[in-house]
Amino acid sequence: MKTIDIIDKIENTHIASKPEFAYLLQYITDEELEILRKKAQKTSLEHFGNKIYIRGLIEFSSVCKNDCYYCGLRRSNKNAVRYRLSKEQILSCCNTGYKLGFRTFVLQGGEDAYYTDDVMCDIVKSIKSDYPDCAVTLSLGERSKESFKKLFYAGADRYLLRHETSDERHYGRLHPEEMSLENRKQCLFNLKDIGFQTGAGFMVGSPYQTYETLAEDLLFINELKPQMCGIGPFIPHKDTKFKNEKKGSVRLCLTLLSIIRLMQPDILLPATTALGTADSKGREKGILYGANVVMPNLSPVAHRADYSLYDNKICTGDEAAECIKCMSGRIKSIGYEIVTDRGDYKIRKKDDKNVQI
Numbered sequence: 001m002k003t004i005d006i007i008d009k010i011e012n013t014h015i016a017s018k019p020e021f022a023y024l025l026q027y028i029t030d031e032e033l034e035i036l037r038k039k040a041q042k043t044s045l046e047h048f049g050n051k052i053y054i055r056g057l058i059e060f061s062s063v064c065k066n067d068c069y070y071c072g073l074r075r076s077n078k079n080a081v082r083y084r085l086s087k088e089q090i091l092s093c094c095n096t097g098y099k100l101g102f103r104t105f106v107l108q109g110g111e112d113a114y115y116t117d118d119v120m121c122d123i124v125k126s127i128k129s130d131y132p133d134c135a136v137t138l139s140l141g142e143r144s145k146e147s148f149k150k151l152f153y154a155g156a157d158r159y160l161l162r163h164e165t166s167d168e169r170h171y172g173r174l175h176p177e178e179m180s181l182e183n184r185k186q187c188l189f190n191l192k193d194i195g196f197q198t199g200a201g202f203m204v205g206s207p208y209q210t211y212e213t214l215a216e217d218l219l220f221i222n223e224l225k226p227q228m229c230g231i232g233p234f235i236p237h238k239d240t241k242f243k244n245e246k247k248g249s250v251r252l253c254l255t256l257l258s259i260i261r262l263m264q265p266d267i268l269l270p271a272t273t274a275l276g277t278a279d280s281k282g283r284e285k286g287i288l289y290g291a292n293v294v295m296p297n298l299s300p301v302a303h304r305a306d307y308s309l310y311d312n313k314i315c316t317g318d319e320a321a322e323c324i325k326c327m328s329g330r331i332k333s334i335g336y337e338i339v340t341d342r343g344d345y346k347i348r349k350k351d352d353k354n355v356q357i
């Protein structure tokens, strides 16, 4: 099968086989990638117009009990600076964000036992009570189904949990033995089952990754059908055992964004900060390849640099207002615009009626 036929197949049936995905990722030419990009951009425009949703990212804890080999926040990194934000500090970030037009707050942190269910539910309830027109997204790692339920009933709307790779052996080479892909996947299915708008995702170009493991990731996305999918190039961190590994390819990441847009036309697809770090125009390119979400940072500037998942992360020095101004300008420069909107996942029916979840 020719690569161009695989692109047509994905556009028409929203899926391909594992060998087809792997072949496409490996052999797509620049001309074919441009064809794929145009199809993905057209699909994104049909579903979202030129509107880009913004999410205000609040990195509230740099403490983590896990030891993922690629991550600067992993517990065994003695050089990491650890901090925790109080509820008042988090609410202050929301206050700043609300005035700047954010209607989604993403609370992201390491797996930090300090933030028990009670602590997190209290924070979520306070945000929802102060900002009832806003969505709250959580990204706190793996928890029990009971814990997810409590967070959901406290008012959280969405949950991000990247699976990072859906190949068992590959997962084992990126994580210590006590972590399991099976549990991670189960968490994702639990989140969907509870009713969260659920986000999965993976790194592109992580050590030991192959075109086949990436094809496996696409098949998993097709199986889970998440409402959101975050992908970004792997970027090494100086205090990890992968410090000398090559960073992931921006081209490959963009190719995958376009493929995912064609697989799930409605999906909320961010142009990630990692993409913007790997390429100074990465987020703009991400949008042109089918992404429709950006996540500017609302965390207090004093702590930004300490939330160091990978090296040279962008936007660690600017106040939130500067970030949004910069982001608006970037997005305008490619003919799109930022909107003040919760930006929920919408199921679109053929008769054009939207059902929001």
Ligand code: SF4
Binding pocket: 064, 065, 066, 067, 068, 071, 072, 073, 074, 075, 109, 110, 111, 141
């Ligand atoms: S990737 Fe997430 S879970 Fe793993 S060490 Fe880093 S912060 Fe913790």
